[in-house]
Amino acid sequence: MAEKGIPSWPKVTIRLYDDHNAEVKIAGRSHPVNHHDPRQAAIALVAERSAQLGRAMKATAVESDGSSWPLIIHPDGQVEAVEVATKNDKPIWPIIAAAALAVVLVAGTALYLLVIRDHGPAKPTSTESPKLPELPKPEVKADQFAARPAPPGWSTNAAWTIDIKPDTHPAVSPDGSEVAVLTADQKLVVLDSAGKVIYQDKVPRDTTSPVYTTVDSKPVLAATAPGSLFYWPGDGAPPTDIELPDSAQVQFFGSSPLVDMGTEAGASVVTGGELQAAPNQPRLSTILLADGNRVLMARYAGPLYWSEPGKDLVTLQPKPPPGAKSIDHIVAASAGRVIVHWTTGKANEVIVSVNSTANGAVVATCPKVSPDQADDWHWLPDQAGKVASLGECLINFTSGKTSLLTQFEPQSVNQTTIYGQVGGDLVSVVPGSKLVKLQPNTARPWGTAGDHAIVVHDSVLYALDKK
Numbered sequence: 001m002a003e004k005g006i007p008s009w010p011k012v013t014i015r016l017y018d019d020h021n022a023e024v025k026i027a028g029r030s031h032p033v034n035h036h037d038p039r040q041a042a043i044a045l046v047a048e049r050s051a052q053l054g055r056a057m058k059a060t061a062v063e064s065d066g067s068s069w070p071l072i073i074h075p076d077g078q079v080e081a082v083e084v085a086t087k088n089d090k091p092i093w094p095i096i097a098a099a100a101l102a103v104v105l106v107a108g109t110a111l112y113l114l115v116i117r118d119h120g121p122a123k124p125t126s127t128e129s130p131k132l133p134e135l136p137k138p139e140v141k142a143d144q145f146a147a148r149p150a151p152p153g154w155s156t157n158a159a160w161t162i163d164i165k166p167d168t169h170p171a172v173s174p175d176g177s178e179v180a181v182l183t184a185d186q187k188l189v190v191l192d193s194a195g196k197v198i199y200q201d202k203v204p205r206d207t208t209s210p211v212y213t214t215v216d217s218k219p220v221l222a223a224t225a226p227g228s229l230f231y232w233p234g235d236g237a238p239p240t241d242i243e244l245p246d247s248a249q250v251q252f253f254g255s256s257p258l259v260d261m262g263t264e265a266g267a268s269v270v271t272g273g274e275l276q277a278a279p280n281q282p283r284l285s286t287i288l289l290a291d292g293n294r295v296l297m298a299r300y301a302g303p304l305y306w307s308e309p310g311k312d313l314v315t316l317q318p319k320p321p322p323g324a325k326s327i328d329h330i331v332a333a334s335a336g337r338v339i340v341h342w343t344t345g346k347a348n349e350v351i352v353s354v355n356s357t358a359n360g361a362v363v364a365t366c367p368k369v370s371p372d373q374a375d376d377w378h379w380l381p382d383q384a385g386k387v388a389s390l391g392e393c394l395i396n397f398t399s400g401k402t403s404l405l406t407q408f409e410p411q412s413v414n415q416t417t418i419y420g421q422v423g424g425d426l427v428s429v430v431p432g433s434k435l436v437k438l439q440p441n442t443a444r445p446w447g448t449a450g451d452h453a454i455v456v457h458d459s460v461l462y463a464l465d466k467k
Helices: 040-054 090-114 371-375
Strands: 012-016 021-028 029-034 057-062 069-073 079-081 141-144 152-163 178-185 187-192 198-201 211-215 218-225 228-234 240-243 249-251 259-261 264-269 274-278 285-291 294-299 306-308 312-317 326-334 337-344 350-356 362-365 378-380 385-392 392-395 400-406 408-414 419-422 425-429 448-450 453-455 460-466
Touching: 012 040, 021 040, 029 040, 029 240, 040 069, 079 259, 152 178, 152 187, 152 453, 178 218, 178 448, 178 460, 187 218, 259 285, 264 285, 264 294, 285 326, 294 326, 326 378, 337 400, 350 371, 350 385, 378 408, 385 408
Parallel strands: 012 057
Antiparallel strands: 012 021, 021 029, 057 069, 069 079, 141 152, 152 460, 178 187, 187 198, 211 218, 218 228, 228 240, 249 259, 259 264, 264 274, 285 294, 294 306, 306 312, 326 337, 337 350, 350 362, 378 385, 385 392, 392 400, 408 419, 419 425, 448 453, 453 460
């Protein structure tokens, strides 16, 4: 078998859900299959693509129980099993017997699929969208949060808890209706605010913590794994799997995923289940974030640029706040906002503003500070765009007012409450209100789901009730 001569691209996965439903993913594009023989129909679909390429294709077949088989599918529909190399430092006969058994099983499966079973129509027809397979549900139970002080306004009573994978964190949907976690048995689990499992899916090892974002203007739940970006549409349907180059990095600073291909390759956006390169990047510019199928870029001293596939580059000049002379440099950006440092004509003074990425208008202006002080400020906005902390500068976007909180270091935000430290003490503050000093090691919420604050301690998620 000439497996070594067959390119690994495009990546092909055949996933069987039940006796009638399967899904074929080719280079990240999903092809649902609903057929009386989903295996044969899926193979026929891959064989058709193989014929278009004029060569055989590698594929991974995943059964409903999670077992997987590497295959090679030829343009004529012939299926070969990929032999897995074995080490020679083990007893030879058991290895030969095991290898022979594996080959017989896979070959028998291929023979059964292609010869013995009724072939049916050559092309599959889809009458119903496939759904994720049923998996054993995780243990979700009530408990008490006794390990650390609860955040202000929340009790130690946890209406529900769930064990999560170590070194991962939950994601709370923007509307507070869902909580997504990774579990230690390699599953993505999505629960409603009452702790009921909505859907779950098996994920590869080393999958990153989930993130709520948007793709094609629709809300999705996304996560990355080595070589892949996954996103689930949220209705129990299988995810879209986009193959990524080894050097690619995915960031979620904007409203949509941005795939950074590296210094020379530029960046891509996700649209229609595929990657599209962001065109026309100006020299000496930095890629900041993605908003739908647009990419925001900036030069160090401005201006901003919007790049969109199929359209001309759009230049956007941030407007100066009162007292500003010129742009010193552009610092960072988040969905809808960009942070700009402005000169004032004095060497030891800058004005920091928050500007709209839609029209460049100033939406907030911080008090004048020294350049060194402003350079240490960390940008932390909330999801709803109501409040933010730019280091020591607290911003209330509803009122348009800002204020300085000396030595404040923001750490997290939940709704309109910002958590951080002042001089080593843990505090919380709502911009425009008084500072609240917290007990040492007080838990900081990852978000609010319904009437519950979502906190994590020792790889356990707790949904705390209100006081």
